[in-house]
Amino acid sequence: MTVKQYPFYLKTTVILFGLVLLAYILYTLQGILVPLAFAFIIAILLNPLYGLFLKIRIPNILAILLTILIAYIIVGSIVFFLSLQMVHFSETFPALQVKFAHMFIQLQQGIAQNFKFSIAKQDQLISEALNSSKALIGSTLGTALTTLSVLVLIPVYVFMILFYKTLLLNFLFEVFSEKNSPSVRIILNQAKHAVQSYMIGLLIEAFIVAILNSAGLLILGLNYAILIGVMGAILNMLPYIGGIIAIAIPLLIATVTKDGYSTHLGIIISFMIVQFIDNHILIPRVVSSKVQINALVSVVVVLSGGALWGVSGMFLSIPFVAILKIVFDRIDGMRPWAKLLGDIVPTRHKGEVWRVRKKDILADKIVD
Numbered sequence: 001m002t003v004k005q006y007p008f009y010l011k012t013t014v015i016l017f018g019l020v021l022l023a024y025i026l027y028t029l030q031g032i033l034v035p036l037a038f039a040f041i042i043a044i045l046l047n048p049l050y051g052l053f054l055k056i057r058i059p060n061i062l063a064i065l066l067t068i069l070i071a072y073i074i075v076g077s078i079v080f081f082l083s084l085q086m087v088h089f090s091e092t093f094p095a096l097q098v099k100f101a102h103m104f105i106q107l108q109q110g111i112a113q114n115f116k117f118s119i120a121k122q123d124q125l126i127s128e129a130l131n132s133s134k135a136l137i138g139s140t141l142g143t144a145l146t147t148l149s150v151l152v153l154i155p156v157y158v159f160m161i162l163f164y165k166t167l168l169l170n171f172l173f174e175v176f177s178e179k180n181s182p183s184v185r186i187i188l189n190q191a192k193h194a195v196q197s198y199m200i201g202l203l204i205e206a207f208i209v210a211i212l213n214s215a216g217l218l219i220l221g222l223n224y225a226i227l228i229g230v231m232g233a234i235l236n237m238l239p240y241i242g243g244i245i246a247i248a249i250p251l252l253i254a255t256v257t258k259d260g261y262s263t264h265l266g267i268i269i270s271f272m273i274v275q276f277i278d279n280h281i282l283i284p285r286v287v288s289s290k291v292q293i294n295a296l297v298s299v300v301v302v303l304s305g306g307a308l309w310g311v312s313g314m315f316l317s318i319p320f321v322a323i324l325k326i327v328f329d330r331i332d333g334m335r336p337w338a339k340l341l342g343d344i345v346p347t348r349h350k351g352e353v354w355r356v357r358k359k360d361i362l363a364d365k366i367v368d
Contacts, residue, residue, distance in 0.1 A: 027308055034312045039157030041319060043165075044195045046071060050162055064162045068155055085227035183330050191323045198319055202237060205282045209233040209274060213246075216270030222250060223257050232271075236278070238314055247271045293321055294343045 026033060046067050053063035161168070169188070176184055214229030222228070232246035247267070254263045293301075301321050305313030321341060328338035 023308065030309050030312075034309055034316075035153040036157055037316050037320075038312070039154050039161055041195055041199065041316070042071070042154065043158045043161040044192055045199050046158070046162070047165075047192070048196070060163070064159055067162070068158060072155075082227065082230060085224065085230075187326055187330050190326045194322045194326060195319050198322065205278065206233045206237050208282060209236050209278055212274045212277065213271070216274065217250060217267070220263055220266045220270065222254060222263065222267070224253065228253065238311065243275060292343045293318065293325065293341055294345070297321065297341050 049070065050063055050067045053066055054060070058066065172188065173181055173184055210230045210233035212229075213232045214226045217225035217229055228250050231249060235242035235246040238245075250267045250271075251264055254267055258264075298318060298321075301317040302314050305315075305317030305320075307313070309316065325338050325341040328334040328341070
């Protein structure tokens with residue numbers, strides 16, 4: 001039986017149309033898909049604890065509730081610690097506000113003197129900027145409400161995913177033919193291991209970065225060093241962009257609370273050292289070793305995830321691509337794509353290999 005071959009332009013058009021349609025569906029249904037995606041990752045992360053409770057003969061529903069409760073206790077403890085730090089910060093916020101206002105007035109006067117730009121015009125521009133940002137504030141409030149609804153939905157989704165775990169696994173095995181069952185089992189095991197390892201590695205990295213950030217800021221004598229250090233570690237989990245925001249916060253606090261620029265220089269040096277340790281030791285050995293995706297693809301998918309689902313898309317993009325690579329590795333026609341996503345860089349490209357082979361063939365003919 002001959003297989004009909006379609007022209008290249010037709011296949012390319014169909015593929016591009018499918019990708020555009022997929023992106024549109026993902027963007028349109030993000031309110032449903034984002035909490036569901038987070039719930040699947042959290043359920044995979046909590047699955048070993050849930051399995052442990054089942055092994056010691058705890059009933060299924062009680063095991064799920066205990067698993068979610070322990071996760072809530074851990075997250076709640078971190079939030080409680082940060083809240084205590086925020087209380088100390090809020091006590092001195094009025095004094096910081098007064099000093100910041102004084103510095104802002106000095107900045108306005110300096111601009112008026114050096115650039116001949118009057119304070120009245122500056123106030124007018126600031127007023128226009130504030131008016132134009134009302135829509136942004138409204139969208140931010142909407143995002144906050146969406147986040148609150150997500151936090152309510154995620155535990156419900158996690159409970160149902162763990163409760164229907166066997167049903168979901170049976171569906172994945174039955175939707176493919178019986179001869180593909182070994183491949184499906186391998187893909188599921190590797191995907192589960194990749195997501196668990198990546199998330200655990202990310203949490204370990206954040207913990208170490210929080211300690212290093214806080215230690216550096218405490219040595220410099222910066223106020224609220226622990227709070228800023230922990231916030232910097234959390235922001236650092238946001239790929240590529242979080243690190244810039246993380247260093248901007250202590251620089252702003254130092255500007256308001258410290259005189260001179262020696263503390264600013266110390267903060268920059270401290271964060272550069274932490275970033276060096278993070279990029280050259282923690283990420284390669286703790287995080288990236290678990291998910292074998294090359295840097296080019298990581299940057300592209302993180303930015304694409306941000307454009308599609310915002311901050312949530314940035315967090316979800318790397319685990320999603322890691323699972324995609326595992327699937328591509330098990331499909332013959334998709335293995336070139338798996339190699340493209342992977343972090344193994346060949347020393348020679350195929351053109352060079354073919355050219356060498358052609359020379360060898362010509363040499364053999366001459367000898368003959």
